[in-house]
Amino acid sequence: MKKSENNNYLKFNRNLGTLQKEKVVIKDNLNIEIILKYLIPAALAFICYINGLNGDFVHDDIFAIKKNPDVHGKTELWNLLKNDFWGKSISSTTSHKSYRPLTVFTFRLNYILAGLDPFFYHVINVTLHVIVTTLFVYTCKNILGQRTRDAVLAGSLFAVHPIHTEAVSGIVGRADVLAATFFLLSFITFSKCTTSTNNKYGTLLYLSSLMCAAAAMLSKETGVTVLGVCIIYDSIRTLNSLRKEWTDKLFSNFLARLVLTIVFTVLLLSYRLWIMDGSLPTFTKADNPASYNDSISIRFYTYGFLLVLNLWMLVAPINLCYDWQHGSVPLVENVTDPRNLATFTVILLVVYLICVSLSNSIKKHNHLLLMALMLTAIPFLPASNLFFPVGFVLAERVLYIPSMGFCLLVSAGFFQLFDAMKCYRSYLTTFLMILLLMFSLKTWQQNKVWQSRKTLFKAGVEALTYNAKTHYNYGNYLKDGHEYEKARYHYLEALRLDNEYASAHNNLGTLLDDKTKAEAHFREAIRLQPSHQSAHINLGNLLFKRGLKNDGINYLYKAVEIEYRNPEALSSLGESLIEIGNFTQAEVYLQTAIEVSPDFFEAYTRYAYLLSKTNRHEESAIYYKKAYELDSSQSAALVNAAHEYKSMGFTTDAEVLLKRALTIRRDVNTLEQLAILYYTAGRTMEALAVYDDIEKLNENSTETLVRHAKVVANNGDFRKAEDMMQKALLNSPVSVEYLTTFAHLKSKLKKYEQAIEYLSKAVDLMIRSDEESDEDLDQLYVDRGNNYKDMKMFSKALLDYEAALRINPRHPTAHGNCGAIYHMNAVMQEPLGSIEKAKEHYTKALELNPDSEIIRGNIAKLGRLQYQRDTGVG
Known part of the structure; x- marks a missing residue:
């Protein structure tokens, strides 16, 4: 091969190698471009x-x-x-x-x-x-x-x-x-x-x-x-x-x-x-006010302006809110409203874009602009109110798909400017970077708004202060957090902005101490929205608790009719039926509530209560434990289950549940249930130790203090029990139970005069108020008579025993004590003595209490006394 040919050959190989390297570089660049195209x-x-x-x-x-x-x-x-x-x-x-x-x-x-x-x-x-x-x-x-x-x-x-x-x-x-x-x-x-x-x-x-x-x-x-x-x-x-x-x-x-x-x-x-069974959804006027307006022109103007607002939120998403109902966008009521100018401008812009896109499609075979418009418009049509009314005024979420067409339009428009205005490319690029940054920061900020119910509802009130629903939802959040005063304020604000807001009336009613006003709000909610199930439930429960049981149950039946699968309606009705003794029907509704909502806590607790009322204690305990499994923060369910086990005599199981409940919430009620369990099981010292723990919490109620005093007294420490009862009477309204408990303590301490004083107050209180008590009026007379007897004031004692017998002729103790007074005074030959009356009362007492050896002995003694009197012996 010649030298020149060798040189050409080498040159060719070098060029071929360069081409191959360039292909590799181009291929690598293409791969990078593909990656960046999707990665960015x-x-x-x-x-x-x-x-x-x-x-x-x-x-x-x-x-x-x-x-x-x-x-x-x-x-x-x-x-x-x-x-x-x-x-x-x-x-x-x-x-x-x-x-x-x-x-x-x-x-x-x-x-x-x-x-x-x-x-x-x-x-x-x-x-x-x-x-x-x-x-x-x-x-x-x-x-x-x-x-x-x-x-x-x-x-x-x-x-x-x-x-x-x-x-x-x-x-x-x-x-x-x-x-x-x-x-x-x-x-x-x-x-x-x-x-x-x-x-x-x-x-x-x-x-x-x-x-x-x-x-x-x-x-x-x-x-x-x-x-x-x-x-x-x-x-x-x-x-x-x-x-x-x-x-x-x-x-x-x-x-x-x-x-x-x-x-x-x-x-x-x-x-x-x-x-859907061929039926469209039903919405309220507040959901979409324009759709409920009879005027075609008002609907036309308002729908047109809503299209403008949707477009504006795509162009400038400045003021965003999760809900735009209840007056957020006032109706456009006449042609002179300046908002119509915005609508007219947008219509002109859309017509212009359609004409340009059609021209590009026909003449230049460029369909991008037309497809961008279609991608924006067609997915938005279902939300436009043009074919059927929708259940919202504005909704940012419905713009997710239509925004694709909008982003296409912006992208195409930007690069047309970019290519045409070469001298200003740096400015355009800067503007684009700022726009992307601003959008990113706004998105970042909005994500914080959606972090929790509090941030969302609070932001809603701040974004649309004139939106009744944002106030209503924020009120719901505050109500759930037990901030009732603030919740009431926002419910009232919602009603100020929209007095026909049925749900706001209903929820405000649940927070009012004045039950008459609460009832008025529930009734107004039902008037405004006859199918408002919660209002029927709340009104039914309110009337039932006020003693209007039939009216209350009728509203609860109506609530169930509105939506049978609502567990709250079913369980509320079941609870009311329990209270009137209709256990069979109550069980049907409560079982249905559990069936339709297996995680509805209240249905389980109410059904467990029904089972307890019908003496099915084992089943009741099971359902209380199931309720606890649904919500492990509810220690009361364990306490109730323990009560059922205690009723069956399973004290060990009851003790285990009560101790578990105390690990969740160390409250006085649970501690006292444990103390009572110990006391009834004969474990007095353990009961007293628990009561001491209750006292250290400094949260014990008067009832708890009184029961503690009873346990202390039964343990023989009457002085301490007396001090505790004195404190209880100072810190609470006087009641028959407290007075009689204190009187019994005074009797134990032989302070008969004070005991008589407290028992006299208890008698007067019961006569005046017809107050129900564990101590019936006849027993109060007997107790007071016993104290008179211990003070040897027999005439007064006899008056109290006879007063008891007028109330309850079958009171064995009153008969026995009357007989004893007549008997003793007969022995002493006092004026109150009477063998015949003593015998009459003893006989009645023995008839009522045949096992009383004391009465039998007294009758024998009375017989000997009668024999002595008759024969003159002794």
């Missing part, structure tokens, strides 16, 4: 929500997750297809008709894996948001044909937009995020099937698209709108292709997809109506 938006989507992962269950999470038997696995899996989002039968007239079985299924999986730890629910929500962001970037780049930089910007805007915090940080917002996931999967697979040259593969993709659309609808109702987006997308692409070159195959394939998609959409919507 996904990372932003994750980072922005890190501080929301430790949030608690808030607002709708409580009912949709914490109190939903479908989530806890207490119902059959099949029931998810029959029940609404809250675990109630969707065919029920009181159902909100929110049908999202796939979302509930994911909550159920969450519960199986992690119970009710909210952290893992948040993790799934954020993960889904990252997935949606990634799919959105893919859609922008690979389906809608955006450049990489445009797709990354659109995805980044979507990742950090604050309007998404309700959907992502609010756990029940998973419905929107999950629906968005299937929405994009459906759209992607549909677009792939339209370009596939393999018929089998294309058919598989098409069927997959339909299944994803169905899954989107089963995640949230608005998910079905993806089929509308697919139809428009397919129509645009097909018409564009047919304009270039007409082919029968292309047209027939398009027509087949169009017909099948429409048919499938109709089937999905028909199924949705069928599962």
